[in-house]
Amino acid sequence: MNEMSERDKKIPILMYHEIYRPEERDRLRGLTNPAYNTELKVFRNQIFWLQSNNIKTITIDKLLSQKPKKEEKVVCLTFDDGWLGNYLYAYPILKEYEFKATFFIATELIGEPFYMTWEHLKQMQTSGMSIQSHTVTHRPLANMEEREILFELLESKKTIEERLDKEVRHLSLPHGSQNSRIWSLAKEVGYKSICTSNVGFQTCKSNGPWLKRINIGKGISEKKFQLIVQGKNRAILVMRITKSLKNILRWTVGVNNYQKLYQWVYGIR
Numbered sequence: 001m002n003e004m005s006e007r008d009k010k011i012p013i014l015m016y017h018e019i020y021r022p023e024e025r026d027r028l029r030g031l032t033n034p035a036y037n038t039e040l041k042v043f044r045n046q047i048f049w050l051q052s053n054n055i056k057t058i059t060i061d062k063l064l065s066q067k068p069k070k071e072e073k074v075v076c077l078t079f080d081d082g083w084l085g086n087y088l089y090a091y092p093i094l095k096e097y098e099f100k101a102t103f104f105i106a107t108e109l110i111g112e113p114f115y116m117t118w119e120h121l122k123q124m125q126t127s128g129m130s131i132q133s134h135t136v137t138h139r140p141l142a143n144m145e146e147r148e149i150l151f152e153l154l155e156s157k158k159t160i161e162e163r164l165d166k167e168v169r170h171l172s173l174p175h176g177s178q179n180s181r182i183w184s185l186a187k188e189v190g191y192k193s194i195c196t197s198n199v200g201f202q203t204c205k206s207n208g209p210w211l212k213r214i215n216i217g218k219g220i221s222e223k224k225f226q227l228i229v230q231g232k233n234r235a236i237l238v239m240r241i242t243k244s245l246k247n248i249l250r251w252t253v254g255v256n257n258y259q260k261l262y263q264w265v266y267g268i269r
Helices: 003-007 022-028 040-052 060-065 084-096 118-126 146-164 180-188 222-229 233-253 255-266
Strands: 013-016 055-058 073-081 102-105 130-133 170-172 193-199 210-215
Touching: 013 193, 040 055, 040 084, 040 222, 060 073, 060 130, 060 193, 073 084, 084 118, 102 118, 102 170, 118 130, 118 146, 130 146, 146 180, 180 193, 193 233, 210 233, 222 233, 233 255
Parallel strands: 013 073, 013 210, 055 073, 073 102, 102 130, 130 170, 170 193, 193 210
Antiparallel strands: none
């Protein structure tokens, strides 16, 4: 493989949210967009397929700090929000297969019903999982004043570092809400990258500071999952178009109105 093709090697960053058992479907109603959640059996099958095909999982930190070897097949697993099922279901499976993942948590949610506790996060970090920031309150950042954005970035970083005694270097944007101010402020307070919900693959030459991800949730078939991990653009074409349309709508109606509309459509309380 020549130098140029190696630099263009596609690295999928997969975005998960809650992992749940079928009988728990009702507990998520009104809390989150069901398209973002993954049933436990489906998740286990995905992880088994990765292991069976010799695909290595790496954290966001390792993705940015160490260039994958050309013979390695790698993928990043990320989880947003801090849902309890991440600890109850995803974490044991990741441990079983000796896989690593990055968990982005909203610090104000930790310890609340349906979310993980700090003790859960300590156990996960001890096993090699990376715990990073998803802000404090999980509110969209793009429409905030600068002082509010700084609070969300600084306070979440500080809280995680104090609780878990490890540096926080990476941020995931709540609701995918972004603008140019956010990176300048994030960089100023010590972040090295920002994970977005913009759909696409990363390459060695495009790693940061804005990182594209691919949502893995309801509606992702086994075949589609495999094509995504293999870096096939056709597998994410519809997702890209949908994301572009959402961005146009958000720009047209404004961040706050878009958020209200989103919550109404999905029945989120």
